[in-house]
Amino acid sequence: MFSLCSKLDKENVNSLxxxxxxxxxxxxxxxxxxxxxxPTKTYTCVPCSLLPSPIxxxxxxxxxxxxxHINKLIHDVSQDDEFMSAAFKNxxxxxxxxxxxxDIYKASKASGKQRLDFGILRSDYMFEHVVDxxxxxxxxxxxxxxxxxxxxxxxxxxxxxxxxxxxxxYAKMKELTAHLPKxxxxxxxxxxxxxxxxxxxxxxxxxxQLNVT
Numbered sequence: 001m002f003s004l005c006s007k008l009d010k011e012n013v014n015s016l017x018x019x020x021x022x023x024x025x026x027x028x029x030x031x032x033x034x035x036x037x038x039p040t041k042t043y044t045c046v047p048c049s050l051l052p053s054p055i056x057x058x059x060x061x062x063x064x065x066x067x068x069h070i071n072k073l074i075h076d077v078s079q080d081d082e083f084m085s086a087a088f089k090n091x092x093x094x095x096x097x098x099x100x101x102x103d104i105y106k107a108s109k110a111s112g113k114q115r116l117d118f119g120i121l122r123s124d125y126m127f128e129h130v131v132d133x134x135x136x137x138x139x140x141x142x143x144x145x146x147x148x149x150x151x152x153x154x155x156x157x158x159x160x161x162x163x164x165x166x167x168x169x170y171a172k173m174k175e176l177t178a179h180l181p182k183x184x185x186x187x188x189x190x191x192x193x194x195x196x197x198x199x200x201x202x203x204x205x206x207x208x209q210l211n212v213t
């Protein structure tokens with residue numbers, strides 16, 4: 001694999017960096033800057049790559065096929081009380097953060113009121129460059145981690161896809177935008193937002209947020 005940035009000279013890179021920052025601001029790809037000095041809230045662009053990273057198409061297609069099954073497996077495991085208790089019994093003795101999460105899990109299971117589950121899972125992968133005995137080269141996807149609390153990635157991921165599409169055009173690589181995969185995470189969360197109130201029966205709206213009980 002290679003970097004698209006290798007096709008750019010230093011002057012173009014500097015110009016695209018400024019354009020990328022402006023695009024991130026316009027699309028809300030921001031994070032709060034915590035320097036401990038400013039009396040008011042300030043924001044900065046979320047760290048991101050200047051251009052999308054090329055990955056093997058067949059590897060990406062394999063992962064998009066497998067990921068729903070992996071997600072279902074993770075969900076099914078989370079519903080196994082006996083397994084969860086055994087897996088966490090030692091960890092919660094020494095890790096307060098994990099214990100608080102496990103307490104929420106137990107309280108949710110004990111209430112018996114939840115009839116609809118919704119998971120936001122961010123799976124991170126890297127591609128291993130493999131050469132087999134016959135000299136054939138291929139990239140083997142390896143899962144690095146599964147993040148189950150990365151809700152901000154829903155907005156950031158979909159917004160960054162749009163940023164990369166625009167930057168590719170600024171870099172005179174418009175033909176590559178056709179190869180960018182669609183990121184539908186935000187629209188999928190929005191669809192769940194429409195389903196949830198009907199399933200739960202009660203809802204409260206407070207300061208633009210939907211709180212469901």
